[in-house]
Amino acid sequence: MIRVEDLRVAFGQDANRVTAVDGVSLTVREGECFGLVGESGSGKSTVLRAVSGLNHDWTGRVSVAGADQSPRRAKGFFKTCQMVFQDPYGSLHPRHSVDRILAEPVAIHGLDDADGRIDRALREVGLGPSFRFRYPHQLSGGQRQRVAIARALILEPRVLLLDEPTSALDVSVQAEILNLLRRLRAAHGLTMVLVSHNLAVVANLCDRLAVMNRGRLVEELTVDALRHGDARQPYTQQLLRASQGYDRATAESFRDFA
Amino acid sequence: MRDKAAVTMSDASPPWRAWLTTDTPQSRLQARLGRAWTGWRTFRRNRLAMAGLLIVLALVVVAALAPLLAPHHPYEQDLANRLLAPGPGHWLGTDSFGRDILSRLLYGARLTLMIVALVAVTAPVVGLLIGTVAGYLGGWTDAALMRVTDIFLAFPKLILALAFVAALGPGIENAVIAIAITSWPPYARIARAETLTVRHADFISAARLQGASSLRIILGHIMPLCVASLVVRVTLDMAGVILTAAGLGFLGLGAQPPLPEWGAMIAAGRQNVLEQWWVAAMPGFAIFIVSLGFNLLGDGLRDVLDPKGD
Numbered sequence: 378m379i380r381v382e383d384l385r386v387a388f389g390q391d392a393n394r395v396t397a398v399d400g401v402s403l404t405v406r407e408g409e410c411f412g413l414v415g416e417s418g419s420g421k422s423t424v425l426r427a428v429s430g431l432n433h434d435w436t437g438r439v440s441v442a443g444a445d446q447s448p449r450r451a452k453g454f455f456k457t458c459q460m461v462f463q464d465p466y467g468s469l470h471p472r473h474s475v476d477r478i479l480a481e482p483v484a485i486h487g488l489d490d491a492d493g494r495i496d497r498a499l500r501e502v503g504l505g506p507s508f509r510f511r512y513p514h515q516l517s518g519g520q521r522q523r524v525a526i527a528r529a530l531i532l533e534p535r536v537l538l539l540d541e542p543t544s545a546l547d548v549s550v551q552a553e554i555l556n557l558l559r560r561l562r563a564a565h566g567l568t569m570v571l572v573s574h575n576l577a578v579v580a581n582l583c584d585r586l587a588v589m590n591r592g593r594l595v596e597e598l599t600v601d602a603l604r605h606g607d608a609r610q611p612y613t614q615q616l617l618r619a620s621q622g623y624d625r626a627t628a629e630s631f632r633d634f635a
Numbered sequence: 636m637r638d639k640a641a642v643t644m645s646d647a648s649p650p651w652r653a654w655l656t657t658d659t660p661q662s663r664l665q666a667r668l669g670r671a672w673t674g675w676r677t678f679r680r681n682r683l684a685m686a687g688l689l690i691v692l693a694l695v696v697v698a699a700l701a702p703l704l705a706p707h708h709p710y711e712q713d714l715a716n717r718l719l720a721p722g723p724g725h726w727l728g729t730d731s732f733g734r735d736i737l738s739r740l741l742y743g744a745r746l747t748l749m750i751v752a753l754v755a756v757t758a759p760v761v762g763l764l765i766g767t768v769a770g771y772l773g774g775w776t777d778a779a780l781m782r783v784t785d786i787f788l789a790f791p792k793l794i795l796a797l798a799f800v801a802a803l804g805p806g807i808e809n810a811v812i813a814i815a816i817t818s819w820p821p822y823a824r825i826a827r828a829e830t831l832t833v834r835h836a837d838f839i840s841a842a843r844l845q846g847a848s849s850l851r852i853i854l855g856h857i858m859p860l861c862v863a864s865l866v867v868r869v870t871l872d873m874a875g876v877i878l879t880a881a882g883l884g885f886l887g888l889g890a891q892p893p894l895p896e897w898g899a900m901i902a903a904g905r906q907n908v909l910e911q912w913w914v915a916a917m918p919g920f921a922i923f924i925v926s927l928g929f930n931l932l933g934d935g936l937r938d939v940l941d942p943k944g945d
Binding site for chain 2: 429430431452453454455456459460462463464467468469470471472473474476481482485486507508510511512515525528532
């Protein structure tokens with residue numbers, strides 16, 4: 378469904394040039410949930426932004442739903458592939474009502490039955506029609522993220538890219554959103570790519586994952602292997618230990634992987 | 636104590652207020668009116684802003700009802716009664732042609748309001764368009780548009796307006812055009828600055844990911860966020876617009892006689908300013924009050940609209 382080959386992304390000019398993604402290749406099968414894990418600055422979000430079409434400056438090959446993608450996407454692409462952002466406080470327009478937020482993609486793509494679509498989308502993410510005419514400031518963080526998911530789903534995409542969709546939410550709401558995403562994935566046969574630094578979240582939702590560090594793909598493994606602690610690479614093992622909580626011995630055993 | 640009173644008041648609030656302040660509006664209209672109501676309540680708490688609003692509303696009412704309110708015709712000359720001091724019959728005195736100053740001021744409110752309205756619907760719109768386009772598209776477009784803006788900003792405003800009026804010919808319409816041409820650059824600057832702060836926001840990225848065109852994003856997503864600070868700036872600038880128009884009128888390049896434009900009236904009272912102070916002072920006083928009204932209104936609107944105030 379998604380195929381990335383030798384993706385390279387660099388920011389800045391000449392002396393200030395920073396390579397954020399350095400030759401990443403990965404494949405996500407149809408209907409699969411693929412996790413992309415790494416610490417801050419490892420380039421995982423940058424990969425996602427290149428796939429989604431937000432970042433134009435990359436080299437390599439990106440193909441989504443069997444079609445090679447150029448850096449700038451045609452309008453039709455966005456009907457196939459949508460994205461949910463990390464911060465639900467920043468991803469909704471502060472002066473647009475939920476109704477307007479959901480009506481916009483329908484209008485852009487010239488789809489019919491906007492009312493019905495908005496109603497269905499709101500129900501699907503567990504918000505009733507009573508939320509339709511509220512403004513973002515009248516919603517909680519979890520409700521905002523549900524609206525953002527509804528906005529992504531209203532175009533009925535086949536691929537959903539998730540950029541840390543739960544990390545700005547508190548723990549009980551995180552679980553709700555993860556359950557919602559799992560349900561939606563089953564109901565629509567969605568292909569998902571989940572970027573997260575939280576191994577527990579990835580293990581909860583994904584089938585396979587890739588670990589990134591400093592712009593490179595360190596290791597690909599299945600979630601089962603992750604659960605059994607079968608990581609081959611030392612960096613992955615260190616990440617696993619870190620996710621199980623800290624004690625002094627663990628902290629002292631950490632080292633930098635260039 | 637006060638809180639208690641507020642609670643009991645909201646308990647006893649009429650149904651229309653509950654309808655406006657509900658958390659679950661049932662329609663687009665209700666949601667919008669609810670927002671407007673919340674804004675109005677913030678605005679109402681600011682007494683000075685309310686005073687400003689009343690002054691501006693009074694200006695509108697006076698302009699609309701000038702023929703009913705004015706005791707005399709604004710052009711009616713009475714050379715036997717020229718330069719009369721304020722008193723019964725002529726509450727604000729008469730000018731050097733014996734025309735009633737009060738009546739002229741009331742009719743002049745129409746001109747002032749017209750100038751203000753015409754400038755308010757042209758300059759900020761042009762500035763908003765140029766600023767948001769430059770800020771959102773960036774690169775060459777930004778460089779070109781902002782250098783043009785810089786060039787306009789480099790001229791002293793009144794001098795540039797004078798040059799335009801001199802080129803176009805004196806008259807109130809040309810004065811409006813000249814003022815509009817000279818006053819859009821600051822709006823473009825503000826709009827561009829606001830655009831730069833939001834153009835990388837996630838909600839703009841989200842709009843791009845839905846396939847929205849640049850035009851749709853600028854019009855639907857960026858402009859609504861710039862409008863607030865622009866409205867505030869426009870109301871604060873209205874005083875300046877009135878003064879510039881009066882200045883042009885004073886120099887004989889704005890409204891032409893016998894139009895009762897306030898600046899031109901001051902100019903006409905210049906010869907008598909020491910002996911018959913009211914001829915120049917009354918229109919000056921009117922300019923002062925209306926300018927003050929717009930300034931107070933702008934201050935209040937900033938509290939309501941400016942997102943940075945949250």
